Amino acid sequence: MKLKYKILALNVAALFIMLMILGPIIIKTADNYNLLNILNYLQSQGDYSTFYIEQYVLNKASNIFEVPSIMESDSSYLCSYLNKNIKSRVQIFYGNRLLGDSEEILEENITIRPEVAETFKGNKAYIITKNKNRILYYATPLNIDNRYNYSLAFIYDLKDADNMKAQNISMFIVTGILAASLSVFFSIIISGKITNPINDLTKSAKLLSQGNLEQKVKVSSNDEIGELANNFNYMAKSLRNMINQLKDEKDKQKNFFDNFTHEIRTPLTTILGYSELLWKTDDIDVKDKSLFHITSEGKRMLDMIEKLLELSRLKRFDFQINKCDTNLKVVIEEVCDSIQYKLRRYNIDLKLELEDLSAYVDPDLFKQIIINILDNSIKYSETSSIDITLHNKNGIKLRIKDYGIGIEPETLENIFEPYYKGDKSRSSSIEGWGLGLSIVKEIIDKHGAKIEIASGKNKGTEVVITL
Numbered sequence: 026m027k028l029k030y031k032i033l034a035l036n037v038a039a040l041f042i043m044l045m046i047l048g049p050i051i052i053k054t055a056d057n058y059n060l061l062n063i064l065n066y067l068q069s070q071g072d073y074s075t076f077y078i079e080q081y082v083l084n085k086a087s088n089i090f091e092v093p094s095i096m097e098s099d100s101s102y103l104c105s106y107l108n109k110n111i112k113s114r115v116q117i118f119y120g121n122r123l124l125g126d127s128e129e130i131l132e133e134n135i136t137i138r139p140e141v142a143e144t145f146k147g148n149k150a151y152i153i154t155k156n157k158n159r160i161l162y163y164a165t166p167l168n169i170d171n172r173y174n175y176s177l178a179f180i181y182d183l184k185d186a187d188n189m190k191a192q193n194i195s196m197f198i199v200t201g202i203l204a205a206s207l208s209v210f211f212s213i214i215i216s217g218k219i220t221n222p223i224n225d226l227t228k229s230a231k232l233l234s235q236g237n238l239e240q241k242v243k244v245s246s247n248d249e250i251g252e253l254a255n256n257f258n259y260m261a262k263s264l265r266n267m268i269n270q271l272k273d274e275k276d277k278q279k280n281f282f283d284n285f286t287h288e289i290r291t292p293l294t295t296i297l298g299y300s301e302l303l304w305k306t307d308d309i310d311v312k313d314k315s316l317f318h319i320t321s322e323g324k325r326m327l328d329m330i331e332k333l334l335e336l337s338r339l340k341r342f343d344f345q346i347n348k349c350d351t352n353l354k355v356v357i358e359e360v361c362d363s364i365q366y367k368l369r370r371y372n373i374d375l376k377l378e379l380e381d382l383s384a385y386v387d388p389d390l391f392k393q394i395i396i397n398i399l400d401n402s403i404k405y406s407e408t409s410s411i412d413i414t415l416h417n418k419n420g421i422k423l424r425i426k427d428y429g430i431g432i433e434p435e436t437l438e439n440i441f442e443p444y445y446k447g448d449k450s451r452s453s454s455i456e457g458w459g460l461g462l463s464i465v466k467e468i469i470d471k472h473g474a475k476i477e478i479a480s481g482k483n484k485g486t487e488v489v490i491t492l
């Protein structure tokens with residue numbers, strides 16, 4: 026069964042049960058209230074009438090013994106008189122004899138009714154018949170001078186109360202039908218409001234499962250369904266991002282592989298070329314030259330393999346870095362000492378401005394960062410000076426700045442991708458692999474640190490590392 030119909034059925038059932046319980050209670054309560062009012066009315070009329078009859082008879086009788094004969098003769102008149110004021114048939118009984126009746130008496134000796142019998146025990150009593158047209162029989166003792174015991178009885182037709190009861194029942198049925206129709210109407214609207222977004226969600230989820238990732242559910246409500254739709258949209262977006270990331274990763278892997286094979290080709294071709302030459306020639310100079318090239322290309326390849334191994338080692342998720350409290354100033358100075366020879370060869374001035382700062386880093390990896398960045402400035406920038414500063418301002422900041430040719434914006438954008446090289450290094454005179462800054466970025470990430478490279482054409486390059 027569809028949720029929509031379940032909600033509908035539940036609402037209608039709840040309403041039906043409520044009406045079935047409430048209806049009879051309300052109708053019964055209203056009827057009882059009516060009957061009680063009538064009973065109170067008859068009781069007060071009864072009290073008044075008995076008083077009136079007693080006064081009437083005592084006034085008329087010249088002595089007390091005349092009371093029975095006056096009652097015999099005047100009862101019918103008294104009943105008719107009282108009937109004019111009371112909306113009820115009036116009767117007067119003496120024992121099981123009917124002395125007077127406001128309506129025509131058909132027989133005098135009738136079977137005495139229980140409520141009348143009760144009055145001769147000194148009690149007021151009433152009976153309501155249970156058939157369709159109900160009648161209320163009410164009787165009260167009529168004692169004259171505490172000596173003669175009569176009974177005054179009212180026969181009250183309950184047709185007004187019956188009508189009202191019937192009216193109430195039909196009103197209840199009409200209201201019930203109206204309420205049921207309204208409930209069906211609103212249930213359809215509400216269940217639609219609940220189930221439409223669920224249907225949308227189901228459709229979207231189906232499309233999503235078929236690989237259509239651009240799914241979005243319209244969120245119109247602020248309730249649990251809205252929240253579900255929001256979460257669905259969020260999930261679809263995350264899925265989209267994840268799949269895009271995977272695609273990117275796949276592209277990157279393919280690029281990496283293409284680049285690797287491309288890069289390895291040139292030195293291998295050179296090595297093979299000179300190796301063949303060695304077989305063919307006897308010229309000692311050519312042999313020397315060939316051996317030199319074979320050795321240097323082999324070394325270069327070894328350098329690349331080492332860098333690749335380092336990169337893959339850093340990329341391993343279980344790679345552990347050995348952090349310890351490291352004096353950064355000392356480490357930087359050590360690196361600078363080790364490249365003095367290179368700096369002199371390129372005629373570069375090195376200016377240091379280092380605060381004596383320590384940080385919790387892996388000293389060997391930290392050294393690698395500085396070596397790679399300095400190596401780039403030396404190799405590519407054609408600068409005549411490099412500044413290194415180390416300060417503690419909003420975190421420990423290490424700046425390495427050269428004043429050379431700068432990096433092209435396009436290169437800068439992809440500079441951390443493996444094998445990505447700028448134009449300068451593609452030219453054969455300077456031979457980098459494009460792996461240095463990938464390794465640097467990996468080390469920076471492992472330390473949870475930040476690296477920013479700012480560069481402008483002929484304005485130089487500044488690398489800032491924030492620990």
Ligand SMILES: Nc1ncnc2c1ncn2[C@@H]1O[C@H](COP(=O)(O)OP(=O)(O)OP(=O)(O)O)[C@@H](O)[C@H]1O
Pocket residue numbers: 332397401402405406427429430431432436440445446447448449450456457458459460461462463486
């Ligand atoms: N200070 C700089 N000035 C000018 N160009 C730079 C500078 N630093 C880096 N580059 C450019 O960025 C490229 C990427 O540098 P990266 O260190 O990753 O690779 P590489 O130096 O070419 O190779 P490897 O470091 O593996 O030997 C370089 O090829 C170079 O073109």
Ligand SMILES: [Mg+2]
Pocket residue numbers: 397400401457460461462
């Ligand atoms: Mg480099």
